[in-house]
Amino acid sequence: MNTNQLRSYRFQTRAQWERCLFVQADRDSEPTSDVVRPFTPYARPATLYESNGAYAPVVTRAGEILWLDNDGVLHRLSPCNDTPEVLTAPGAIINASRIVATSQGVWVIAGSPPKTIELYETESFTRSLVIDVSNVRLIDIASDGRELVFALVKENGVWKALAFDCAGHLTRSIEFQGLSHAKSFVYLKKSKRFVILTGGPQPKLEWFSIQDPPPGAEQKKKRPTEEIAIRVFSRVVASMRPCFHAHVLGSDSRERVFLAGKDGDQFGRGEYIVNFDSEGNWLSDVPVETGDAPITGLTGDRRSLLATGKRGLLRFMASDVVPEGSAPVRCMVITPMLFSPDRPDKRRWLRVEAIARVPEGSILEVSYASAEKNDDIKRLKEIFDDKTTPASERVERLLNESDLWKGKTTFQGSGVETQEPKTFSAKLFDEHNGYVVVCISLSAATGAHLPVLSQLDVLYPGRTLMENLPAIYQVEETKPDSFLRALVGVLETTTQGLDDRIAAMGSLINPATAPEPWLNFIARWVGVPWDDELTLKQKQSLLEHAAEITKGRGTRAGLEAFLNSLIPGLPRRFRVTDATADFGFAVVGDESCGSSLPAMLGGLTQWARELDFSTVLGHMRLPCPGQLNDGVWQLTGNIRVDVAATAAERNAWQPWLLSLINQMVPLTARVKLRWVTEQSLRSNRLDDTMKLDRAPAPHLGTDAITGHARFPQQPTRLSTSGLDVGTRLR
Numbered sequence: 001m002n003t004n005q006l007r008s009y010r011f012q013t014r015a016q017w018e019r020c021l022f023v024q025a026d027r028d029s030e031p032t033s034d035v036v037r038p039f040t041p042y043a044r045p046a047t048l049y050e051s052n053g054a055y056a057p058v059v060t061r062a063g064e065i066l067w068l069d070n071d072g073v074l075h076r077l078s079p080c081n082d083t084p085e086v087l088t089a090p091g092a093i094i095n096a097s098r099i100v101a102t103s104q105g106v107w108v109i110a111g112s113p114p115k116t117i118e119l120y121e122t123e124s125f126t127r128s129l130v131i132d133v134s135n136v137r138l139i140d141i142a143s144d145g146r147e148l149v150f151a152l153v154k155e156n157g158v159w160k161a162l163a164f165d166c167a168g169h170l171t172r173s174i175e176f177q178g179l180s181h182a183k184s185f186v187y188l189k190k191s192k193r194f195v196i197l198t199g200g201p202q203p204k205l206e207w208f209s210i211q212d213p214p215p216g217a218e219q220k221k222k223r224p225t226e227e228i229a230i231r232v233f234s235r236v237v238a239s240m241r242p243c244f245h246a247h248v249l250g251s252d253s254r255e256r257v258f259l260a261g262k263d264g265d266q267f268g269r270g271e272y273i274v275n276f277d278s279e280g281n282w283l284s285d286v287p288v289e290t291g292d293a294p295i296t297g298l299t300g301d302r303r304s305l306l307a308t309g310k311r312g313l314l315r316f317m318a319s320d321v322v323p324e325g326s327a328p329v330r331c332m333v334i335t336p337m338l339f340s341p342d343r344p345d346k347r348r349w350l351r352v353e354a355i356a357r358v359p360e361g362s363i364l365e366v367s368y369a370s371a372e373k374n375d376d377i378k379r380l381k382e383i384f385d386d387k388t389t390p391a392s393e394r395v396e397r398l399l400n401e402s403d404l405w406k407g408k409t410t411f412q413g414s415g416v417e418t419q420e421p422k423t424f425s426a427k428l429f430d431e432h433n434g435y436v437v438v439c440i441s442l443s444a445a446t447g448a449h450l451p452v453l454s455q456l457d458v459l460y461p462g463r464t465l466m467e468n469l470p471a472i473y474q475v476e477e478t479k480p481d482s483f484l485r486a487l488v489g490v491l492e493t494t495t496q497g498l499d500d501r502i503a504a505m506g507s508l509i510n511p512a513t514a515p516e517p518w519l520n521f522i523a524r525w526v527g528v529p530w531d532d533e534l535t536l537k538q539k540q541s542l543l544e545h546a547a548e549i550t551k552g553r554g555t556r557a558g559l560e561a562f563l564n565s566l567i568p569g570l571p572r573r574f575r576v577t578d579a580t581a582d583f584g585f586a587v588v589g590d591e592s593c594g595s596s597l598p599a600m601l602g603g604l605t606q607w608a609r610e611l612d613f614s615t616v617l618g619h620m621r622l623p624c625p626g627q628l629n630d631g632v633w634q635l636t637g638n639i640r641v642d643v644a645a646t647a648a649e650r651n652a653w654q655p656w657l658l659s660l661i662n663q664m665v666p667l668t669a670r671v672k673l674r675w676v677t678e679q680s681l682r683s684n685r686l687d688d689t690m691k692l693d694r695a696p697a698p699h700l701g702t703d704a705i706t707g708h709a710r711f712p713q714q715p716t717r718l719s720t721s722g723l724d725v726g727t728r729l730r
Contacts, residue, residue: 008353008459009338017333021384021391021398024281025331026255036453038331038442039256039275039283042305043319048292049084051075054308055296058099058106060122061145065306066106067297067313068094074125075313084313089125092118098184098297100143104128104166107141107149114138117151117164131168136160142187142194145253150174152185152196161185161194161229173226176208186251191278194229195257197237197249205246205259206234207280232390233280240274241285242267250298256283258305260295271295273307279392284326286316322361322446329450330443334395337371337380338436340460348460349428352438355455357421358413361448365411365441366426369404370433376404377435384437398437406431413451421454428458511543519543526550529562529663531656541565549664556581559664563641566657573644575681580636637669644678 011017014034017027026039053070060066065077065084074089093099096108105128110116115138119129136153142161143149148171151162159179163172174194176182181200188195194208208229237246243264250258257276263269271293275283288295292309299306305316322329340348358364371377383397399405409426428436438458442451507513509522519539523530526546534542542549545565552558556576563574586599641661645653658673665671 008457011456019336021334021395023332023392023395036333037450038329040318041284041322041326042286042316044323046314046316049313051312054312056096056099057297057299057306057308058101059301060101061103067308100141102143129168140184144189150187174229176229178231184249188278190254203237204234207232248295248298252300258298279390281392320450322444322448328443328445332441335438338458349431350459351428352426353457354424355421356453358451359449360413362413362444362451365408367408367439369437370431371435372433511540529660538566554666562664575642577640639669640672642674642676644676644681650675
């Protein structure tokens with residue numbers, strides 16, 4: 001490897017980002033995107049869909065929103081409709097306290113006390129499955145949003161989650177160790193965790209993860225389907241807000257947990273919906289208007305929070321702008337430990353580059369920790385690799401290693417949310433330790449658009465501009481906080497970006513990788529026939545064969561190479577005919593000097609007449625000096641190009657194809673372009689032009705083929721006299 005080549009650790013793809021630790025970062029709102037951003041807050045006020053009370057909201061796999069009201073009516077709001085429709089549903093659905101959805105339909109708890117779990121189809125609400133759980137105490141149900149439904153039960157004093165598939169088979173029995181007074185629960189499918197709201201003297205919100213017990217723990221597995229869920233962490237409900245009392249739990253089944261409740265009466269602040277991520281980190285508080293309290297049900301999808309209350313369904317939409325009255329949003333990402341190899345000049349690192357969109361009112365912060373001693377390196381690696389600890393806790397422990405963290409570089413946002421991502425650079429050239437951990441923090445204040453981080457590069461040096469300075473100034477690189485090194489670092493940030501662009505110039509002249517505007521430039525540079533209305537594939541094909549086309553300009557081979565680039569494929573969909581070269585002229589004579597057919601017959605023009613009775617006024621003139629009036633000169637130089645194209649291709653190619661062909665033939669040649677069908681190009685031999693194909697579908701158009709497709713005859717109709725069977729119907 002060239003030691004002068006600039007190298008870096010890059011985080012850009014989803015697989016690369018997954019090696020990092022995240023806190024309050026939304027990694028699931030855009031499944032096809034590989035960016036890092038804070039969780040989007042919910043805009044206020046909410047959209048209200050009125051009904052006489054509301055409860056048990058659910059979002060189906062088709063994106064439809066269902067909820068019930070106090071009149072025993074089911075409401076359905078479709079994604080393509082702003083007005084809910086009112087439906088009649090079975091009694092088991094009307095009496096349900098919670099409804100959850102899977103790919104097969106919606107599930108409800110039936111009976112009082114509840115004894116069964118029932119599955120209903122979402123269109124007709126036909127019951128398709130009943131699961132009997134009368135042998136246990138059924139508390140609540142949840143789903144993974146796909147195939148499984150979970151039942152929170154208490155069996156013989158043990159709290160469990162029973163997992164049932166779409167056929168009603170019990171697939172897993174998950175025991176919650178140390179759980180008591182469970183009231184409700186939800187399941188987060190991405191992190192594979194259960195979140196349970198408990199009662200008792202001190203209500204808590206507890207996160208459980210399905211995993212093997214730690215070494216030395218008692219094994220309680222009795223059957224292959226039994227598993228154990230370990231408590232990961234918990235939060236006391238009363239500490240979430242001032243003397244908070246929670247009564248409804250919900251989630252979006254992916255990454256967010258919703259908890260509705262009320263502050264202590266002495267604070268008089270009304271009701272709130274508190275949001276957490278899968279790690280238990282607080283995200284935001286959404287206030288609820290007094291007229292909608294108390295909240296009776298919570299759920300959500302990728303872009304909205306749904307809550308039911310006294311007046312109906314409330315829909316809070318996710319917003320890219322932090323709403324007024326909301327606390328600032330924030331997220332953090334920490335890279336794994338990065339290593340820079342030893343160099344003879346003792347230089348280790350160069351800089352951190354973050355490509356991000358940072359609008360006005362938002363902040364991007366870059367900080368890093370470094371280590372060289374084995375004890376420090378081991379301590380950082382052990383914290384980072386501790387899979388039994390939540391990511392947020394590991395980040396907190398890493399940040400608490402204050403003696404290893406260096407200065408912080410802060411960038412204030414500017415511009416609007418539609419600006420293009422920019423590169424923000426923080427210096428690392430003062431760092432001489434071999435290992436670093438980089439932390440990027442994004443935050444946005446009230447009224448600001450959310451920042452987005454799309455790429456992170458941690459560069460360690462090859463050749464730098466300091467090596468171009470006189471030796472007396474190069475020693476500045478070894479001095480901490482050197483002004484000269486900082487100034488050169490600013491220049492490097494600019495010049496190395498230019499170097500990257502220069503290094504990428506090769507891709508701009510390669511037809512396979514160049515963007516379309518560059519293809520237009522290259523084509524005029526190399527001199528191939530060109531039109532900007534060509535398709536991208538045609539442009540790439542022409543440039544790939546540019547050498548062959550330009551070399552053969554003015555010849556049949558060059559013209560055919562050009563047409564083959566425009567219209568590729570076998571058999572060919574074009575034919576070039578030069579009658580002079582292909583057939584020649586017929587010569588009338590004896591056997592020794594005669595011609596064989598096919599051949600061209602020529603004669604004098606209509607204006608070549610003698611002064612006699614056949615002379616036509618206006619069609620006779622004397623030839624110019626040196627002009628041969630041999631009767632065939634007007635037939636030479638004629639080239640006919642037949643192109644088989646569909647009606648759509650003809651409409652697209654007709655404006656430019658003839659002019660491009662004219663650029664490939666000699667100036668004295670005359671081109672006639674004919675649009676034909678593929679059948680016209682078939683020969684009478686068994687070659688690649690012959691193929692077996694069914695008759696084309698009948699249609700009206702410029703490419704309809706007479707005799708090969710016809711419309712069916714008009715169907716027979718009964719006349720007033722009945723069928724034509726020789727007997728009149730009376």
